[in-house]
Amino acid sequence: MLEGCPETSTGEVAYPIEVDYDYDRLEPGFLDGRGDGGLDRWASLLPPLHAPGLGEGRTPLVPIGRDVYIKDESQNPTWSHKDRLNRCAASAAVGAGARGIAVSSSGNHGASAAAYAARAGLDCIVLTATDTPPAVLEFMGAYGAHVFAAPDHARRPLLRAIVEHTGFHPVSSTTVTHTGHPFGVEGYKTIAYEIAADIGAPAAVYMPTGYGELLFGVWKGFTELHRLGLTDRVPELVACEPAAAGPLTAAIEQGLPAARVQPGPSDAYAITCAVGGYRATLAATSAGRSMRVSDKQMRAAQDQLRRQGLWVELSAAAGLAGLNAGAAPGGPVVCISTSSGFKDRPAGPRPGGATEDTWEGLQQRLVQAGVI
Known part of the structure; x- marks a missing residue:
């Protein structure tokens, strides 16, 4: 489901899987504001919301x-x-019985995935850019996520390796062109x-x-x-x-x-x-x-x-x-x-930090952190 359509995808283009619904079963009054806070209001036209929410949505x-x-x-x-996406993606991870979620992100997606993983009782691994702002790094780590910096060219291969070796549920794309989480x-x-x-x-x-x-x-x-x-x-x-x-x-x-x-x-x-x-x-x-x-x-x-x-x-x-x-x-x-x-990225020099660009190096750090 996360690798794109197996029949139409090629080595150059990955075609995503899309969720469909039985629209004839939708009850009247969909836009009337019934339901709980957050995305639960719209649950009849969303995938199953297995993960608890944080009151996402209803923005002004x-x-x-x-x-x-x-x-x-x-x-x-x-x-x-990204909170709207991660309420649904974390729900998929819970529904699949995954022990955690893995994400590649320069900031917003990683912080959001970490928060919704924590809310659902899941572990979270975030692969981020080597020049991610320090405040955003701290933000992603604040929810207990394991945050690792990696060069841009290495992040998708590393995400695939994490999924293969740990069984974590990916909530960002691993394919040749972008598919995203269905x-x-x-x-x-x-x-x-x-x-x-x-x-x-x-x-x-x-x-x-x-x-x-x-x-x-x-x-x-x-x-x-x-x-x-x-x-x-x-x-x-x-x-x-x-x-x-x-x-x-x-x-x-x-x-x-x-x-x-x-x-x-x-x-x-x-x-x-x-x-x-x-x-x-x-x-x-x-x-x-x-x-x-x-x-x-x-x-x-x-x-x-x-x-x-x-x-x-x-x-x-x-x-x-x-x-x-x-x-x-x-x-x-x-x-x-x-x-x-x-x-936003701050002006001026940024503090350096250890980065990873191979699965072996990242695996060692995950073992040291007790993730695997």
């Missing part, structure tokens, strides 16, 4: 101008949108549900885009609501990628299901990705478009949000940067801001 829509709203995902328990991405649908419950279907939604999991989840959520007759349209969805990378834009320009690029320097490290995935391409070509934004444009948007009382990391400002870069569509527009500003 903050108006910052005429018909412009910020969906502030920093109000989630670990201050990012249950985890379903959590992002709830952003669409919440927006629709608050203001209906907007004219457009702009969002930061790296691998494109958020883009796909929001697209699927609005597509479901329209299919069920709960909204009158699917909004235009605009994927906003760093100009230093942009694998989704490259895939669309080249007519590919997914593409690889060589990233340049960017401070928007959370969304500067070398590889894209088919999910993102499907969403962008079905109901929207993709665009690149520069660090300068993101910094201007970050400053704009700061003046509105919203402190966000640079990557989280990409959606507003995309809106500012072109003519706004008529009607309400939502820009998704994905995470808190404390996750």
Whole structure:
């Protein structure tokens, strides 16, 4: 299930598995706000929620101008949108009987996975970048996760080795192009549900885009609501990628299901990705478009949000940067801001630390830590 479709995937492209539902069984009043807090409100259109939640979701829509709203995902328990994904992904790990979860992350995903693993009573191994900000390293470790730095080229092979040798459940992609967790991405649908419950279907939604999991989840959520007759349209969805990378834009320009690029320097490290995935391409070509934004444009948007009382990391400002870069569509527009500003990389030198790029070295440290 986590390796992509065994029939359609190739050595160049991994096609993800997608969750389907019996939509005819959905009871009336889906958008009426019934149910417990967090994602439990939307449980009838989510995979089984075996893991306990932390009150994720129900983030505010903050108006910052005429018909412009910020969906502030920093109000989630670990201050990012990843909490929606990890409630569902940790539930899959619990349902599978795994002893722990493993994740490769530069920050938000790792911290969130660590929190939801702790909440579910699972161990957690986080492989992070060698230049992850010290505050984010401390944040990931605060939940008891075992955090290891590794060079970018080594993280996917190491994650595969961890899964193979420990039986931990992976909650990030191990495939040649990005697939992501089939249950985890379903959590992002709830952003669409919440927006629709608050203001209906907007004219457009702009969002930061790296691998494109958020883009796909929001697209699927609005597509479901329209299919069920709960909204009158699917909004235009605009994927906003760093100009230093942009694998989704490259895939669309080249007519590919997914593409690889060589990233340049960017401070928007959370969304500067070398590889894209088919999910993102499907969403962008079905109901929207993709665009690149520069660090300068993101910094201007970050400053704009700061003046509105919203402190966000640079990557989280990409959606507003995309809106500012072109003519706004008529009607309400939502820009998704994905995470808190404390996750930005600080200026100046960073403390060094031991890194791992082989399974043997990492295995020794895991044994020393008592993980395996």
